[in-house]
Amino acid sequence: MGGPVTADGTPAEATPETRDGGVAPGSNDPDRARALLAATNAFLACEDLDAVSREISVAIHEMFGSDKIGVTISDHEGALRLSHAIGFSADEETRIRSALEAGEGSILGVIEGEVLWSDDPANEAFRSRIQVYGARAGFMLPIIGPDGLVGSCSGIYLEPRGFDAAFRSAAQSLAAIASTAIARANAVGELHRQRRRSDTLLELSSLLATTRDRDDVERIVCSLALTASGAPFALVGRRDEVTGGFIIGATDGLRPEQVAGIEQALQASDRPSLRQLLEGALVTRHGEAAVGRGLGIGEAMGAPIVIGERTEGFIAIGAPRGETVRPADWQELLIAFAAVTATALARIAAVSALARQRDVLASEVEERTRSLLTAIAELRLASDAKTDFLANVSHELRTPLTSILGFIEILATGMDGPVNDEQARDLETVRVSSRHLLELIDDLIDIASIESGRIQLQVGPVAVEEVVNDAVETIRPLADAKGVALKVVRAVEGADDQPILVAADRGRLREIVLNLLSNAVKFTPAAGGVVVSLATAPAAGDADADAVAGLLPPRPSVEITVRDTGPGIEQADQERIFEKFVRIASEATPGTGLGLPISRELARLHGGDLTVESSPGVGSSFVVRIPRADP
Amino acid sequence: MTTVPRILVVDDTPETRRLMRRVLERASIAVIEAGTGDEGLAAIRRDRPDAVVLDLRMPGMSGFDLARAVRADPDPAIRSTPLLACSASVQAEVRREALDAGCDAFEGKPFDIRTFPDLVLGLIAQRRPR
Numbered sequence: 224m225g226g227p228v229t230a231d232g233t234p235a236e237a238t239p240e241t242r243d244g245g246v247a248p249g250s251n252d253p254d255r256a257r258a259l260l261a262a263t264n265a266f267l268a269c270e271d272l273d274a275v276s277r278e279i280s281v282a283i284h285e286m287f288g289s290d291k292i293g294v295t296i297s298d299h300e301g302a303l304r305l306s307h308a309i310g311f312s313a314d315e316e317t318r319i320r321s322a323l324e325a326g327e328g329s330i331l332g333v334i335e336g337e338v339l340w341s342d343d344p345a346n347e348a349f350r351s352r353i354q355v356y357g358a359r360a361g362f363m364l365p366i367i368g369p370d371g372l373v374g375s376c377s378g379i380y381l382e383p384r385g386f387d388a389a390f391r392s393a394a395q396s397l398a399a400i401a402s403t404a405i406a407r408a409n410a411v412g413e414l415h416r417q418r419r420r421s422d423t424l425l426e427l428s429s430l431l432a433t434t435r436d437r438d439d440v441e442r443i444v445c446s447l448a449l450t451a452s453g454a455p456f457a458l459v460g461r462r463d464e465v466t467g468g469f470i471i472g473a474t475d476g477l478r479p480e481q482v483a484g485i486e487q488a489l490q491a492s493d494r495p496s497l498r499q500l501l502e503g504a505l506v507t508r509h510g511e512a513a514v515g516r517g518l519g520i521g522e523a524m525g526a527p528i529v530i531g532e533r534t535e536g537f538i539a540i541g542a543p544r545g546e547t548v549r550p551a552d553w554q555e556l557l558i559a560f561a562a563v564t565a566t567a568l569a570r571i572a573a574v575s576a577l578a579r580q581r582d583v584l585a586s587e588v589e590e591r592t593r594s595l596l597t598a599i600a601e602l603r604l605a606s607d608a609k610t611d612f613l614a615n616v617s618h619e620l621r622t623p624l625t626s627i628l629g630f631i632e633i634l635a636t637g638m639d640g641p642v643n644d645e646q647a648r649d650l651e652t653v654r655v656s657s658r659h660l661l662e663l664i665d666d667l668i669d670i671a672s673i674e675s676g677r678i679q680l681q682v683g684p685v686a687v688e689e690v691v692n693d694a695v696e697t698i699r700p701l702a703d704a705k706g707v708a709l710k711v712v713r714a715v716e717g718a719d720d721q722p723i724l725v726a727a728d729r730g731r732l733r734e735i736v737l738n739l740l741s742n743a744v745k746f747t748p749a750a751g752g753v754v755v756s757l758a759t760a761p762a763a764g765d766a767d768a769d770a771v772a773g774l775l776p777p778r779p780s781v782e783i784t785v786r787d788t789g790p791g792i793e794q795a796d797q798e799r800i801f802e803k804f805v806r807i808a809s810e811a812t813p814g815t816g817l818g819l820p821i822s823r824e825l826a827r828l829h830g831g832d833l834t835v836e837s838s839p840g841v842g843s844s845f846v847v848r849i850p851r852a853d854p
Numbered sequence: 855m856t857t858v859p860r861i862l863v864v865d866d867t868p869e870t871r872r873l874m875r876r877v878l879e880r881a882s883i884a885v886i887e888a889g890t891g892d893e894g895l896a897a898i899r900r901d902r903p904d905a906v907v908l909d910l911r912m913p914g915m916s917g918f919d920l921a922r923a924v925r926a927d928p929d930p931a932i933r934s935t936p937l938l939a940c941s942a943s944v945q946a947e948v949r950r951e952a953l954d955a956g957c958d959a960f961e962g963k964p965f966d967i968r969t970f971p972d973l974v975l976g977l978i979a980q981r982r983p984r
Contacts, residue, residue, distance in 0.1 A: 614945060618911060621942035625963040626869040632967045633876060661964065668945070 255393045258285035262397065266404035270415075272296050275408045276307035279376050279401045284309060286393060289378025291356060293319060295328070296374040296405065303328045303375055315356050327352070331363065333375050338395070339363040342385040359383040364398040366405060373405045423451035424559050431567035437461070440571065441472035444538060444564050449475045451560075452553050454540035456481075456520075459564075460489060460500075461536040469497060472536060481520065496525070500537045503527045505554065526557035530569045538564065606675040613671040620664050628657050666817035670803060673824045680828055684852035685729045686722035687781050688713065691755055694736040698744055706749035709740075712756040723759065724852035725781050731825050732849065735833070738818040739785040739845045746789035746843075756784045760848060778850040780831060785847075791839035800835065822847075859978055860884040862903035864894030864920065865940075866912040873967070874907060881971030891915025895923050898935060905936040905978045910952055911943060918955040925956035925984065934984040936977035940965060 262282035269275045276294040283292045291310035295303040303323050308316050328334045331349055339349040341360045353361045361379030365372055376398060386394075427447050434440050441459040449457040456476030460469040469489045474482050488494060496506045507524045523541030527534045538560050540553055633639060635650045642650065672678040688711075695711055702709040725732070736755075743753040760782045792800060803820045823833040830850045837843035861883050863874045868889070875885040886901055888894035891908075892915050898906060906924075910917035917939060927933045939952035944962035952960050958977050961970070 614943060617944075618942045621944070621963050622867055622870065625942060625965065626867075626873050628964040629873040629877070629967050633873075636968075638876070638880060665944075672945075 252389055252393065255286045255389075258282060259393065259397060259400065261285070263400055266400065266407070269404060269408050270411050272306060272405065272408050272412070275401070275404045276374075278404070279397070280307045280309050282397055282401075283376060283378045286397060287378050287390065289361070290381045291315075291358065291379045293377045294374065295323060295376075297372055301334075301372070302326075303334065303372075306374070311356065318355065328375065333363055333365045334372055336365050336367055336372060338365065338391075340386050340391065341379075353379045357381060360385075362386060362394060364394055366398050366402045368402050368406050373402060373409075376401060420451055420556055420559070423447055423556075424563060427560065427563050431563060434567065435571065435574065437568065437571055438472070440564065440567050441536075444560060445473040445475045448538055448540055448556070448560050452540045452556055454553065455542045456540065458485065458539045458541075459536060460525075460539070462534065466490075469500070469537065500525050500527045501534050503529050503532075503534050505558065507554070524553050524557060526554075526561040528561045528565045528568065530565050530572070535565070535568055537561070606677075610671055610675045610677055613668055617664050617668045621661070624657055624661055624664075628654065628661070631657065663817075666821060669821050670817055670824070673821065673828070678828065680728040680731060682726050682728055682829070684724040685727045685732060687725045687727075687732070687783065687849070688723060688757060690727075690729060690733050691736055691757060691783060694733055694740055695755060697737060698740040701741070702744045702753065705744060705747075707744050707747045708752040709744070710752070710754055712754055714756055714758045723757065723781055725849040726852045727829055727849050732829075735822040735825050735847055736783060736785070738822045739783075739847065742818065743785050743787035743789065743843075743845075747787045748789070751788035753788075754784075754786045756786070758782045758784070759851070778830070780848045780850045783847045783849070784844055786842060786844040788842040791841050791843055792835065792837040793839055797835050797837060801833075858882060858884050859904040859975065860886060860901070861974055862886045862888060862894065862897050862901065862906045863908075864888045864891065864897075864906060864912075864917070865909040866890060867909070870909070870963070874970075877967045877970050878974065881975075883971060883974065891917065891920040894920050898924060899927075899929075899932060902931065903935065905938065905974055905981075907938045907940050907974060908957070910939055910941040910948065917941070917957075918951060921952070921955040921957050930983060934981060936981050938974060938977055 259282065262278055262285070265278045265281070266275060269278055276296060279294045280292045283289055283294075289310075292308065293305060293311065294307040296306040298304050305316065305319050305323060308319070311319065331337070331339060331352065333339065339346050340362050341350045341353065341358075349361070349363065356379060358379035358381060360383050361377060363375055363377040366374040366376060427444065430443050430447075431440055434443065441461065445457045445459045448454070448459075454476075456474070458474045458477065459472040461472040462468075463470045471482065471486055471489065474485075477485070489497065499506045505524070505526050507522075521542050523539055525537045525539035528536040528538065538557055540557065631650055631654050634642060635647065635654070669678075691711060695709060699709055740753065740755070747753055758781070760780045800819050801823050803817060819833070826833040826847050826849065831848040833848075834846050835843060836846070861878055863871050863878075863885055865871050865874070865887075866889055871887045871889070875887065878885050886897055886903060888897045891912050894906070894908060895915065897903070908917040908920055915923075921937050921939070924935055924937060925933060937957045939949075939957040939960045940963060941948060941952070941960070942963040949960045949962075958980070959973070961973060
């Protein structure tokens with residue numbers, strides 16, 4: 224007798240009568256059948272192995288009336304451990320535990336799946352063993368799961384007795400149902416663990432997704448690994464860039480001296496377990512072997528954190544020496560944690576690489592900006608120096624010119640005595656030349672100020688007709704003296720009585736118009752004419768000027784046209800006249816060669832322009848365009 | 855004001871001082887000369903001219919400093935002396951700085967000798983307490 228009882232894996236509600244390998248408790252013992260049914264129902268409520276063990280004990284008591292009852296469950300290494308007992312003294316329980324640790328189950332054959340009955344002649348060893356607990360009879364049945372032994376259940380009696388077929392059959396039925404209950408409890412436990420694990424992994428992923436700092440990542444991983452595994456301690460190591468070994472990133476549940484000891488062990492990176500981790504392998508071993516003796520560390524397991532092909536760190540969990548742990552559960556958890564951590568660290572590395580790149584770019588931009596600013600400052604200094612130099616030159620030239628012109632005037636007015644006609648003409652020549660020199664100086668200063676950007680317009684609404692009329696009246700004596708007709712034409716649409724306002728610096732605008740008028744009169748022969756016309760222009764204007772003005776919307780403007788009947792300007796020369804010191808006209812006409820360049824620059828500073836249209840032999844038209852003042 | 859107005863000309867260029875003296879004396883105005891700002895300030899305190907024509911750019915005490923010193927003088931009679939800045943630096947900012955320093959008017963060089971005496975007499979007529 225005594226073949227192994229196999230569980231069929233059917234749910235516990237299956238009736239005992241249908242169970243394989245066993246005979247129903249028998250109609251001669253309906254109490255046992257009822258008790259077995261009650262046990263089966265009770266197993267359904269069991270969520271863990273402790274509860275299952277307890278219910279098995281209760282069922283043995285109810286069904287078989289044993290005096291002392293013991294239930295064992297296999298641990299992860301396959302060794303039987305006492306999980307519930309009834310009727311044994313504390314000393315006896317201790318004795319059972321150490322006997323199991325010593326492999327008694329193996330000696331007795333239960334581990335091999337043998338059923339032990341004290342009334343079987345072959346079970347002499349069992350009979351003598353139970354006498355230790357004061358028993359004269361007893362049984363011990365292996366509980367066999369789909370993959371082998373999962374536990375055992377025993378009952379012993381203080382009085383001698385035998386076990387009939389019905390008893391044996393009922394006991395084996397109980398063992399079969401207990402097997403199913405244990406499998407179910409294991410499955411329920413695994414389900415809970417899986418759920419906890421996936422919840423933890425989700426939590427870990429979402430926490431790490433927003434974590435920017437490696438220290439924080441390691442701290443979070445460490446703390447969650449501890450919670451999820453239920454392990455007494457957790458440790459996260461990181462690759463030390465300098466030594467290539469590991470250093471501690473974060474720990475939880477370890478005493479300071481343990482941390483220090485582990486740190487030392489990590490530094491001595493010759494340990495095989497560390498080498499294995501560096502090579503990307505999962506390591507399970509006894510803590511003393513892994514990190515060193517004297518730290519009180521028992522079982523430990525480490526998983527490498529691998530990014531790309533390189534181990535960047537590891538996660539380890541473990542227990543103090545002597546505590547029961549379940550590394551089989553940890554393995555999957557650690558691998559998942561290591562993968563999530565690797566993703567987070569890779570992301571952080573990528574982000575910080577981006578940040579570094581951005582910093583490099585930013586500092587490059589800053590550097591370029593600085594050198595640009597320096598260049599601008601140097602240019603400005605040079606420009607300022609040029610302006611200062613020209614201002615000095617102007618001052619130094621004007622000072623002697625003051626006495627030259629002053630004393631010429633004194634002589635010419637006869638203050639120092641009468642002047643004859645010849646002397647008067649000589650003095651006039653000196654005076655005109657000196658005046659020309661003075662104009663030249665003024666124009667030079669003007670052009671230098673414009674070019675260095677130091678000129679500042681005092682822009683306000685200016686009635687353009689006033690400025691034009693004033694300039695015309697200033698020039699009129701010159702025109703009259705030369706016999707040149709000078710008139711103003713207003714060609715403005717609408718409101719004649721309204722002054723046309725332009726946005727201009729009155730003095731500078733007058734300077735432009737005066738310059739154009741004086742040129743026109745200068746180049747127009749006697750009996751010729753100069754016409755100044757005013758016209759409002761639509762928004763569209765000179766493309767170049769608009770480009771210069773940038774992105775400002777085109778503004779309506781006013782055009783002042785000065786038309787003469789002079790010799791005109793060849794097409795090829797029409798732009799050259801705006802260049803500095805370029806003089807096209809005959810030598811007979813005096814001028815500095817700076818008037819037109821200055822006038823054009825001034826017009827452009829206003830956001831307008833100065834252009835020319837000319838037909839040689841017919842005359843020239845200079846057009847100043849100045850933006851209108853905002854209404 | 856005495857019957858003949860007395861004008862102090864402060865200018866570091868002797869030719870300019872001579873020109874001004876000729877032009878002003880021709881208009882029956884008495885002229886005192888000073889070649890530096892320091893001399894000018896001393897002359898103002900000593901001779902109490904009816905008005906001062908002052909150059910701006912001079913070695914040592916500039917015309918700007920001289921104007922400020924006059925305007926800060928404890929003596930109200932000195933403080934209210936009419937000041938005409940006359941400079942060969944004719945940029946707008948120089949003109950503005952001269953007026954800011956306390957000058958009553960600015961005339962650029964070269965100046966018109968026909969209108970110059972009236973300019974000075976006008977300032978004397980418009981003298982106001984300071």
